[in-house]
Amino acid sequence: MTSVLCTQLAPRIADLPYNRELSVAAVRGAAGRGAEVIVLPELVTSGYRLESVAEAASVAIPAEDPLFAEWGRAAPEAVVVGGFCELGADGRLYNSAAVLDRGELVAVYRKTHLWDSEKSLFTPGAEAPPVLDTSGGRIGVLICYDLEFPELTRILALEGAELLAVPTNWPLLPRPAGERVPEVVVAMAAARVNRIAIACCDRSGTERGGAWNEGTSIVGPDGWVRAEVDTAGIARADLELSAARDKRLTERAHLFADRRPELYGPLA
Amino acid sequence: MTSVLCTQLAPRIADLPYNRELSVAAVRGAAGRGAEVIVLPELVTSGYRLESVAEAASVAIPAEDPLFAEWGRAAPEAVVVGGFCELGADGRLYNSAAVLDRGELVAVYRKTHLWDSEKSLFTPGAEAPPVLDTSGGRIGVLICYDLEFPELTRILALEGAELLAVPTNWPLLPRPAGERVPEVVVAMAAARVNRIAIACCDRSGTERGGAWNEGTSIVGPDGWVRAEVDTAGIARADLELSAARDKRLTERAHLFADRRPELYGPLA
Secondary structure (H helix, E strand, O other): OEEEEEEOOOOOOOOHHHHHHHHHHHHHHHHHOOOOEEEOOOOOOOOOOOOOHHHHHHOOEOOOOHHHHHHHHHOOOOEEEEEEEEEOOOOOEEEEEEEEEOOEEEEEEEOOOOOOOHHHHOOOOOOOOOEEEEOOEEEEEOOHHHHHOHHHHHHHHHOOOOEEEEEOOOEOOOOOOOOOOHHHHHHHHHHHHHOOEEEEEOOOOEEOOEEEOOOOEEEOOOOOEEEEOOOOOEEEEEEOHHHHHOOEEEOOEEOOOOOOHHHOHHHO | OEEEEEEOEOOOOOOHHHHHHHHHHHHHHHHHOOOOEEEOOOOOOOOOOOOOHHHHHHOOEOOOOHHHHHHHHHOOOOEEEEEEEEEOOOOOEEEEEEEEEOOEEEEEEEOOOOOOOHHHHOOOOOOOOOEEEEOOEEEEEOOHHHHHOHHHHHHHHHOOOOEEEEEOOOEOOOOOOOOOOHHHHHHHHHHHHHOOEEEEEOEOOEEOOEEEOOOOEEEOOOOOEEEEOOOOOEEEEEEOHHHHHOOEEEOOEEOOOOOOHHHOHHHO
């Protein structure tokens, strides 16, 4: 079993020192609970509603920033996936996620599907999302809106991801009474049709008039929600990730072998 | 507005005369309620748990069978999509769906993703599912398990489908208390990420020890369930299908324009 924990936080807009402390403390707290995979929200270092490139640049950090070593020291045995506002070596800004494994930075993913006004601030990532063999399993990384492109969840599953770690900031929108956050419905379906687990870490708080769905949820490889966020901002589930390795539904039905790629030409 | 109606039926196994009458009466009833698009279950002519090729062949009918003209006469102003056990001109059996528009047979789709023991009975369709301009809108057709391949729902949406008509037989399986039928969750997600409506017509009854989820549901282009099946076996919703033509989420976010097909290579 793998203990997966999402820690839903409320970063302060453009307040890097505050957000550093907030995120390090959250990682330390998660590690203290024995979490083996820890997911933080999107853009946890910077906040979301950045109003200009200049403002985003003022809190952007490179992948070499000491913050990631701090996350690593705070959870030296775990995998940590968290979003940050990245200053690239090319001088551009990216909406990125850092992945640490046992204290070491093992990957930085740059969000490939930018949402709305993010397009004014960030450069979209040029590389497809990674799938990484980590101490916490084979993990794919997406960021927020990426999750809503079924091509991406499928590709990561085909590449053997057992768990997707998805830092998000889901803007609060009205939904019918009794319904789940819609992005969670999308995660449930992606988990079911690909038989993978998906851990979505949303954020909380309000920021420049905006709020979030606060929909942090961990979905199992069977497509059912295993944990929702509690009042302390924590969602935690123990997942049997090895279930994601077998795509057989019945003796004669198999999620991947039953695909008909020769009919999927118009997709790419 | 387009009036979409699914009529959840309990065909009798291998009883073609009974199932003819059942299906014709259901189409007539739906048309009498003013439905413009009528969806029947998968394999409504034959029942599902056919035990041998010989038994399936005994109730297989060609696309030229007079049943479809009967469906047409029963709903002369509507679109009708219903599943049947097809005897092909090649002598093979297919799990197919007939599409009638204003009384005329306009397409036969042969299920491309066969489920489990269907592989012993049927030949998988060689052609991708159709998208048809009909009097009830631009309609794509899938059958049951097809829906769980996100490639297919995406392709039909990219081809401009506003509504997917999905005859199904969803086997009854346990699910957590309070949860929707899992295939409906998949339909909700596919509707949301593609902004299309999806009308899934399940079946009812028991047959050779098996039952079904009886999960007939109509999902709107916003991804929310607009109608579930009532005690009479009817789900009906009036849908603004034109909403499916505009994939813009915000001024700067667009479900299709935001795709990054250059990153989706491994899919096909």
